[in-house]
Amino acid sequence: MPELPEVETIARGLSRQVTGDVIESVWVGSKPEPLKSPAREIARTLEGARIADVRRAGKHIVFDLERRGGKARDQWIVHLGMTGRMFVCGAEAEIPKHTHAIATLRSARELRFVDPRRFGRLQVVRDQRFETSGREPLDVGFEIFAKLFRGRKTPIKSALLNQKLLAGIGNIYADESLFRAGVRPRRRAASLTRNDVRRLYDSVQQVLNEAIAAGGSSVSDYVNADGEAGFFQFAHRVYGREGDLCVSCGAPIKRIVIAGRSSHYCPKCQK
């Protein structure tokens, strides 16, 4: 499932493939489509626009668009949800099931959005810079990071998943960060000591940077913009390892459910 490192990897790949290309026409699938903006507005905003850059914001892919001669700051925002894929292919390539949008490029290639589970979302933002409400975990300073958890009764795991606080962390990297920080997922966010928060801050940055370097985690069917799997799943220490032995102390990894999300941790290493 695409979280920050996977989206970062995809956005980099797409940026390399389509920056400078021009969107000639757009097709958006019929009726209940995963859209946040009306199909007509998406088509109107994209058609004729030049892709100036592709980048990541939180878990969103952002296509910065440029109009001929215009100064408008339009953007095409793509959220992949759980199973969404965004990739470039030739126009002759077979159109897979669950294809919801196709942008035809001047280079005669196509940019396609495919999402079986339909948790993904397409959106356009016009004349303003798209911003996530949460902080970027790799840019935020320690003091602001620490402040996010102050006074919060919610479990630290839930706080890490809350995109309004930090944008981009999902289930995998929340669990992996908490393991490295030695903090149990059920701990109330406000109960973390300054040292806990310090270790968590360092762990989040470490895990995300290592995962980006590994091209993300391919747990279900995630592949990057070039169709290649990432390999950070081999570095997971707790996620998906229920019953396996802790790499650090040998105790069996536990799995519990917090707010409906499975959470993995080492009962011996995490306090």
Next chain:
DNA sequence: ACTATTTCCTGGATGC
């Protein structure tokens, strides 16, 4: 203002 719970959605795994 917060927090917790429910809902959306389909493919793959599991169970009988």
Next chain:
DNA sequence: TGCATCCAGGAAATAG
């Protein structure tokens, strides 16, 4: 083999 059921989870909606 086949059919039903469960589960995964990001974020929005709903309830408390």
